[in-house]
Amino acid sequence: MRVGIVVFPGSNCDRDCARAVAEVSGRPAAWIWHKDRDLGGADLVIVPGGFSYGDYLRCGAIARFSPVMEEVVAFARRGGPVIGICNGFQILTEAGLLPGALMRNVGLKFICQDVHLSVGDTGSPLLGGYRPGQVVRMPVAHADGRFHADAETLSRIEGEGRVAFRYCDAEGRVGGPSNPNGSLAAIAGIVSPGGNVLGMMPHPERAAEAILGGTDGRALFVAALSRAA
Amino acid sequence: MTTATEPAVTPELVASHGLAEAEYRRIVELLGRPPTYTELGVFSVMWSEHCSYKSSRIWLRTLPTQGPRVLQGPGENAGAIDIGDGLAVVFKMESHNHPSFIEPYQGAATGVGGIMRDVFTMGARPVANLNSLRFGDPRSPRMRWLVEGVVAGIGGYGNCVGVPTVGGEVSFHPSYDGNILVNAMTVGICRADRIFRGIAAGPGNPVMYVGSRTGRDGIHGATMASEEFSAESESKRPTVQVGDPFTEKLLIEACLELMEEDAIVAIQDMGAAGLTSSSVEMAGRGGTGLDLDVARVPRREAGMSPYEVLLSESQERMLIVAARGKEDVVTQVFRKWDLEVETVGVVTDTGRWRIFDGDRVMADIPVPALTDAAPVYERPCAEPADREATRLVPEVPDPGDFGEALLAVVGDPSVASKRWVWRQYDHQVQTGTVVGPGGDAAVIRVDGTQRRIALTSDCNPLWVQLDPFHGAAGAVAEAARNLACVGAEPLGITDCLNFGNPERPEIMWQFREAVRGMSYGLDQLSIPVVSGNVSLYNETEGRAILPTPTVGMVGLVEAGVEPVGSAFRGPGRIVALLGDVGGQLGASHYLRVAVGVELGRPPVVDWERERAVHAACREAIRAGLLESAHDLSEGGLAVALAESCVGRHDAPPVGADVYAPAPPELRDLELLFGEGHGRVLVSLPREAWDAVQAICARAGCPLNWLGETSADALRIARKLPTDPYATTETLLHVSLHSLAARYHGGFVEALGFEGGLA
Numbered sequence: 006m007r008v009g010i011v012v013f014p015g016s017n018c019d020r021d022c023a024r025a026v027a028e029v030s031g032r033p034a035a036w037i038w039h040k041d042r043d044l045g046g047a048d049l050v051i052v053p054g055g056f057s058y059g060d061y062l063r064c065g066a067i068a069r070f071s072p073v074m075e076e077v078v079a080f081a082r083r084g085g086p087v088i089g090i091c092n093g094f095q096i097l098t099e100a101g102l103l104p105g106a107l108m109r110n111v112g113l114k115f116i117c118q119d120v121h122l123s124v125g126d127t128g129s130p131l132l133g134g135y136r137p138g139q140v141v142r143m144p145v146a147h148a149d150g151r152f153h154a155d156a157e158t159l160s161r162i163e164g165e166g167r168v169a170f171r172y173c174d175a176e177g178r179v180g181g182p183s184n185p186n187g188s189l190a191a192i193a194g195i196v197s198p199g200g201n202v203l204g205m206m207p208h209p210e211r212a213a214e215a216i217l218g219g220t221d222g223r224a225l226f227v228a229a230l231s232r233a234a
Numbered sequence: 235m236t237t238a239t240e241p242a243v244t245p246e247l248v249a250s251h252g253l254a255e256a257e258y259r260r261i262v263e264l265l266g267r268p269p270t271y272t273e274l275g276v277f278s279v280m281w282s283e284h285c286s287y288k289s290s291r292i293w294l295r296t297l298p299t300q301g302p303r304v305l306q307g308p309g310e311n312a313g314a315i316d317i318g319d320g321l322a323v324v325f326k327m328e329s330h331n332h333p334s335f336i337e338p339y340q341g342a343a344t345g346v347g348g349i350m351r352d353v354f355t356m357g358a359r360p361v362a363n364l365n366s367l368r369f370g371d372p373r374s375p376r377m378r379w380l381v382e383g384v385v386a387g388i389g390g391y392g393n394c395v396g397v398p399t400v401g402g403e404v405s406f407h408p409s410y411d412g413n414i415l416v417n418a419m420t421v422g423i424c425r426a427d428r429i430f431r432g433i434a435a436g437p438g439n440p441v442m443y444v445g446s447r448t449g450r451d452g453i454h455g456a457t458m459a460s461e462e463f464s465a466e467s468e469s470k471r472p473t474v475q476v477g478d479p480f481t482e483k484l485l486i487e488a489c490l491e492l493m494e495e496d497a498i499v500a501i502q503d504m505g506a507a508g509l510t511s512s513s514v515e516m517a518g519r520g521g522t523g524l525d526l527d528v529a530r531v532p533r534r535e536a537g538m539s540p541y542e543v544l545l546s547e548s549q550e551r552m553l554i555v556a557a558r559g560k561e562d563v564v565t566q567v568f569r570k571w572d573l574e575v576e577t578v579g580v581v582t583d584t585g586r587w588r589i590f591d592g593d594r595v596m597a598d599i600p601v602p603a604l605t606d607a608a609p610v611y612e613r614p615c616a617e618p619a620d621r622e623a624t625r626l627v628p629e630v631p632d633p634g635d636f637g638e639a640l641l642a643v644v645g646d647p648s649v650a651s652k653r654w655v656w657r658q659y660d661h662q663v664q665t666g667t668v669v670g671p672g673g674d675a676a677v678i679r680v681d682g683t684q685r686r687i688a689l690t691s692d693c694n695p696l697w698v699q700l701d702p703f704h705g706a707a708g709a710v711a712e713a714a715r716n717l718a719c720v721g722a723e724p725l726g727i728t729d730c731l732n733f734g735n736p737e738r739p740e741i742m743w744q745f746r747e748a749v750r751g752m753s754y755g756l757d758q759l760s761i762p763v764v765s766g767n768v769s770l771y772n773e774t775e776g777r778a779i780l781p782t783p784t785v786g787m788v789g790l791v792e793a794g795v796e797p798v799g800s801a802f803r804g805p806g807r808i809v810a811l812l813g814d815v816g817g818q819l820g821a822s823h824y825l826r827v828a829v830g831v832e833l834g835r836p837p838v839v840d841w842e843r844e845r846a847v848h849a850a851c852r853e854a855i856r857a858g859l860l861e862s863a864h865d866l867s868e869g870g871l872a873v874a875l876a877e878s879c880v881g882r883h884d885a886p887p888v889g890a891d892v893y894a895p896a897p898p899e900l901r902d903l904e905l906l907f908g909e910g911h912g913r914v915l916v917s918l919p920r921e922a923w924d925a926v927q928a929i930c931a932r933a934g935c936p937l938n939w940l941g942e943t944s945a946d947a948l949r950i951a952r953k954l955p956t957d958p959y960a961t962t963e964t965l966l967h968v969s970l971h972s973l974a975a976r977y978h979g980g981f982v983e984a985l986g987f988e989g990g991l992a
Contacts, residue, residue, distance in 0.1 A: 014572065015480050017396025021665040056394040059480025115389050117660045119884060146393070146660045211662050216679065 006230060008034040009047025011077065011093075013068045018054035018090065018210060025210035026051075029226040039071040049229055050077055054091030054146075054208060064107060064149045065095035074100055086131060087202045088229060091147055094194070094204035103195055103204045104162060105154035107147075111187025115148040119219070120185055120207060122193055123177050125168040129200030132169055133231075134224030140177045141170075141221035143212035145185060145193075150206040152188040152195075162195055169194035169203055240271035240541070247271075251278035257609055264603040272541045272589065272596045276604065279454065279507035279545060280514060283770050286608040289736035290768040293749040301762040303725060306429060309519075311352040311502060312422075313764020314429050315725045317790055319683035322426040324358035327366075327419035327691070327730040327786040329769035333474040334416040338383025343391035343477040344549050345418045350397060351503035354486050355552060357430040357493050358422025361666055362678050363392050365402035365418050366691045366730070366784045367655075370411030372647050372984045380414055381985060387477075388418070389658040394479035395486065398667055399659035400676035402691050405648035406984075409695075412774030417730040417767075419786040421689055423680055430493060432502035432512070434520035434555045434581050439499050441513070441524060441579035442561065444568050445485050445551040449534035451475045452508070452547025481550040481573070488571040489552065495567075497560035504551040510544045512553040513579070514587055518605035526579035527590045540589060540596040555581055615746050616739035624700055627820040627834040632903055636872075636950075636966040639828055641976045643869045643907065644876050646827045650980025653883055654987065672881065673800045674719040674865050677791060684793030688722030692787070694868070695780035697836035700821050702747035703754070704838050706783045710755030711839045711911050712867060713787035718848035719863040719914060720797055721855035722789030724759060729766040729785055734778025736770045744781040745770075752783060758841040761787070795856050800864035801881040802888035805945045807861060807917045809878075811938040812847045812930065815871070815896050817908020823868040824907035837910040843935075844912045850935035851914050857929065859922040866913040872906040872950065872966065874915045879948050880974040887970040889944035893953040893961045902965050906950065917943060948973060 008026050012019050023034040035045050044050060057068035068074065074096075081087045081102050089097035097103045110116060119142055126137035135141065154162065162168060170193040174183040184191045186206075194205030209222025241247065248258045251274055261277050262268055269277060279285055287294065299307040305322050306314035312326035330345025350360045365388055370377050392399045397420070434441075452475035492498060500520070502512040509531065517524045528543045538546075556564050561577060568575035582588075587604065589597040633639040643649060656671040668686060669677035675690035692713040698705030714724045729752065734741040756763065772779045791797070802809075819825055820834020854860045864881075866874045871894070880887040896905045918926055923939075930937040947969050952962040 014484055015394070017394075017483065017663055021663065024665055055396060056480060056483070059394065059478070061480065114386070115393055115658045115660070117393075117662060118657055144662055146662060148393075208662075211665055214665075216668055217662070217665055 007047050008049045008051065008230065009037040009044050010034050010051045010053055011037045011039065011073060013039045013057035013071060015057045015059055016053050016055035018208065021210045022051050022053045025213040025226050028213055029223060030230050037073055039073050041073050042076060044076050044080055050080060050085065050087045052087065052089040052093030052096055054093060057092055057096060064092060065099040068096045069100040078102060081202050084199060084201050086229060088131060089204040090208060090210065091206055094206055095149065097202065097204045102202050103197060104158045105152055105195065107149050107206065108151040108153050109149050110151055116185055117144065117146040118185065119144050121173050121175050121183060122170040122207060123173040123179055124170060125166065127166055127169055127196050127200055129169065129196045129203060131203045131225065131229050134228035138177065140173060140175065142219050143207045143209055143222045145207050147206055150186040150188065152192040154189060159189060165198060167196050167198065168192055169196050170205055170207065243268055243271060243274055248274065251275065252282065253278055257281060264607055265599065270597060272544065273599060275541045275545050276510050276597060276599065279510060280604040281608050285507050285511055287768055288609045289611050289613050289770060290745065291610050292612055293746050296749060297753050297763045298756050299762050299764065301726065304762050304764055305426060307762065307764050308766060310431055311355045313726065313728060314356060315764060316426050317685060317687065319685065320426055321680065321683055322424055322429060323421060323687055323725065323788055324353050324356045324424055325419065325421040325728055325786065325788055326352050326765035327417055327728040327784065328352065328767040329730050329732060330416045330418060331414065331732065331769055331772055334384055335414050337474040338380045339387035339390065340474055340476050342384040342387030342416050344475045345416050346388055346391040347477045347479065347482050347549055348505050349418045349420045350395065350482065351505065351552065353420040353422040354489055355430065355501050355503045356424065357428055358424035359490055360397045360420050360422045361664060362421045362676065362689055363397050363399045363419065364689055364691050364786060365399065367402065367404045368410045368415035368695065368782060369406050370414065371408050372406050378985050384416055385655050385658055391477055391479045393660040395483045396663050398661045398663050399656065400661050400667055400678065401671050401689055404652050404655055407695065407780055409780045412777060413772045413779050415732050415779065415782055417784050419691060419728060421687065421788060430498060430501050432516045432519060433500050434516035434522050434524060435499055437522060437581050437583040439558050439581045440556050440561055440577045441526060441581065442554045442556050442564055442575060443531055443551065443578045444554060444575045445573055446478060446481050446548055447532040447534040447574055448543055448546045448551065449548045450538065450542055450546060453542055453545045475547050475549050477549050484571045484573055485550055485552065488568050488573055492564060492567045495563050497556055497563040498554055499557055500555040502553050504553055506547065508545060508547050509553065514601060514604045516553065516555065517587060517601045523582035523584035523586045523601060524579055525582055525588045525590065527592065529592045530576055530578045532574040532576055540591045544589065613736055613742045614739045615743035617743055618740045624833055625835050628831060630819060630825065630829055630903065633828065636902065636906060637968040640872050640876060640966060640968055641972060643824055643827050643873055644973065645976035645980030647981045647984035649823065649869055649873060651883065651978050652981060653978070654982050669720055669797045669799065674716040675722065677720050677797050686791040688717050688720045688789040688791055690716040690787050691784055692716060693782055693784045695782040696826065696832055697821055698748055698781045698783060700834060701836050702744045702781055703751035705836050706748035706751035707755035707839055708836060708911060709783060709785045710752060710759065711844050712865065713785045714759050714761065714848060715865045715914065717787060717789035718851040719800065719865050720791065721795045721852050722791045723852065724761045724787055724789045726762045726764045727785050727787045729763055729783060730769065731766065732769045732772050732779065732782040732784065734773040741778060748781055748783045755839065759845065792856065796858055798855055798860050798863050800878060801862055802878045802890065802917050802943045803861045804888055805943050807943045808920055808923055809890050809892060809917050809940045809943055811913060811915055811940055812850055812935055813843065813913035814936055815894050815905065815938055816900055817870045817904055817910040819904055819908055822907060822909045839911045846933045846935040847912045847914055850930045850933035853929045853933065854926050857925065859926050860916050860918050862917045864915045866915060868909065870907045870909050875948055876973050876977065878915055878917065880970060880977050883978060887974050889947045889970055890941060891944050892941040892950045894940055894950060895938055895953045905952065906966060946970065
């Protein structure tokens with residue numbers, strides 16, 4: 006089981022993801038440099054958060070042109086598991102691996118806070134550590150996290166059961182003030198049709214140890230690491 | 235020396251460079267000839283207040299800087315302290331007041347960027363940022379724009395670079411209407427045996443320029459920071475630099491990667507006065523000379539003169555003295571990160587700072603003329619004539635309703651929750667934040683050790699205004715107390731001394747007294763200063779800010795100590811006070827907010843008591859006996875109780891029934907809102923009481939049982955000392971709902987910002 010973490014110029018959650026992987030598996034992850042043209046034999050690819058290329062253009066719009074992204078796309082198309090977190094989610098939508106777009110938060114400001122999430126019934130092995138309908142808690146930290154898609158895309162995502170997480174309150178009620186960024190249908194994360202690509206705005210790697218205030222993110226790494234091999 | 239294309243140096247030109255006549259004469263004397271235009275520019279920045287500390291230096295020398303753990307004291311890019319396990323904590327605070335007032339987003343952003351470079355240039359990965367922010371009247375539209383811009387700029391830079399912003403302060407006072415304060419602090423971690431310094435050694439070693447290209451931004455920024463503001467200051471917007479956090483992030487990674495190799499002799503950030511000060515200071519520390527060719531400096535725009543290249547304050551640039559023969563190693567690393575890298579000069583043994591533009595010599599100055607020979611002034615000091623008058627406190631009647639008074643104080647934007655601010659900062663990236671913003675101090679875990687570091691910044695500017703000595707000493711006491719509240723032992727401080735125009739004797743007096751007070755307080759607690767910054771001329775059209783000597787303190791939390799927050803965790807716990815019930819109304823926040831009076835003598839620290847309270851608090855936390863600990867500061871006991879009840883935005887509020895054992899001569903108002911040092915509000919399970927009592931007895935710290943936490947409201951009554959079972963009628967009764975609404979809504983309401991918080 007080899008975990009590869011893509012490092013773009015401006016990635017800043019790469020080390021945090023590696024730490025979470027090590028916490029869960031006891032083994033180090035490998036870095037995949039953005040200029041590389043192979044994934045170094047990774048069985049699971051994580052595209053971490055941060056500000057790739059400064060996000061001076063649309064978030065993720067430059068990173069998708071990095072040499073390594075061709076390989077990530079090919080790997081995903083072969084059914085390889087890929088997790089994009091925060092900026093990584095933005096990059097996966099820009100690269101066409103996931104539908105929709107992440108737009109400026111409805112309040113126009115960067116927000117860093119814990120949110121509750123309701124887990125969807127996707128059948129994705131990456132979410133195998135959670136029960137559908139389970140409420141989990143982890144942080145978000147972004148300025149551009151408002152999920153948007155056209156009506157047809159939304160109904161397809163929902164119809165195919167591809168919503169991984171929706172923002173909710175502590176009791177699992179979706180929508181209303183618990184949607185921190187105004188995301189369409191309170192969507193916080195989605196998966197690809199095959200379930201092998203997951204994109205999410207919240208940061209499971211920041212909720213993988215009790216000392217950080219929560220451990221709900223751990224199950225995601227546990228499932229991804231055990232199913233991906 | 236003549237240079238055909240440069241303007242002639244005239245008296246008008248000298249004056250416009252901010253140099254006094256006597257200073258100019260001294261330059262001519264040191265050079266043995268009049269300076270060239272380029273040299274004049276160089277002297278003007280190197281001898282500016284900002285770079286030379288000419289008014290403050292004689293007093294700064296009196297600060298305590300020694301300690302068994304100190305690895306690097308003041309004088310380098312940042313200070314460093316040994317934290318054990320082969321690791322060091324590196325930190326510094328710096329002001330970016332003037333640029334932030336002119337252009338808040340970029341001013342604050344580049345302040346954050348600059349202080350981070352000071353830390354990673356020492357070889358330390360930045361692990362946390364803090365900010366101490368002072369604004370004027372929150373109701374003015376301009377001030378709202380400044381608050382929005384500064385907060386967005388701090389977040390925009392720190393979030394992108396991936397360094398968590400974990401703490402700091404935000405307060406308001408009309409003295410900052412024309413001159414806000416933005417003090418940024420960065421804390422980093424490195425190996426104790428691998429600290430990099432800016433000492434240019436080894437003649438023949440190449441001098442290499444890395445990072446961003448040089449543009450025309452920020453020219454004479456350091457000189458601007460050494461002047462008062464006037465109506466024309468707006469026109470100085472082009473002297474404000476523009477930040478590029480993305481490049482900073484690349485620069486951090488590239489520098490830290492290069493530091494793993496044996497290629498660096500010396501390294502320094504190009505901060506204020508850019509290429510000039512970084513090269514001069516490195517040569518000065520090394521006792522060497524430098525030859526630089528400005529023609530080889532990578533540029534952003536064509537047609538820049540040597541003068542402009544030397545004085546540009548373009549951001550995200552570093553100067554490296556590489557080991558001869560290692561140029562390729564340096565080049566390879568910076569190319570990998572897509573950054574500029576160019577050899578621009580060489581270390582010499584001439585002791586001269588020589589600037590070439592290709593073949594032409596543009597400047598040739600003995601290095602000491604720019605460093606050691608810079609003017610040092612012992613400026614006249616005079617106690618303000620009206621000082622006695624400010625010490626008298628008028629008779630203050632009791633308010634009609636103590637509960638309403640509490641709501642007013644808790645909702646004041648300087649006291650109320652600052653979550654609107656820190657929600658815009660990524661305070662969790664790097665997954666090291668154990669205790670984040672909103673409490674007494676932040677706690678960060680450190681890779682490679684079970685120990686943690688605790689961070690806080692503190693200053694009560696009104697206290698410093700009313701008594702600079704005791705006010706500044708009090709800032710030290712409060713910072714250390716904040717650290718005690720998370721179980722940490724102080725390691726050292728960085729200071730950021732913000733004052734008005736030092737040419738006014740009463741300002742210079744404030745400065746001298748504040749430095750004396752800070753020294754005294756540090757000696758009392760055996761804490762060294764390891765780095766710092768002075769910002770003078772913080773005034774607009776003759777009106778100075780409140781003197782604001784900000785203390786940034788770093789402490790150590792030993793392995794195995796579980797962090798406690800400042801909020802109560804649930805009903806049925808004992809509420810107690812470490813220290814005495816009491817306090818004074820003079821110089822208090824109550825007087826300022828509820829009565830509109832800023833008078834009185836600030837409280838004086840009883841150091842023996844202070845040490846005892848800190849020791850008892852730390853010991854009880856280490857023993858795992860406390861559930862919460864919260865320093866009593868602005869607003870006294872009532873506000874501390876309110877904050878412990880409703881301080882958490884993400885957990886249900888907790889009530890408290892308090893029966894305060896107050897001496898009969900203490901007024902109700904003093905009991906509730908009186909301020910003083912040496913007091914910490916704690917909560918603990920009932921079964922922990924005996925053990926806490928024993929710890930307090932050993933430490934010589936008074937322990938007062940105040941009451942118990944409850945489910946529904948905050949109630950405060952007096953316990954009569956004559957009869958331990960008798961209490962007076964309830965003095966104050968506030969519902970948790972209204973308390974929470976004021977505490978969590980006060981800031982946003984005062985500033986008129988749209989929308990509440992999710």
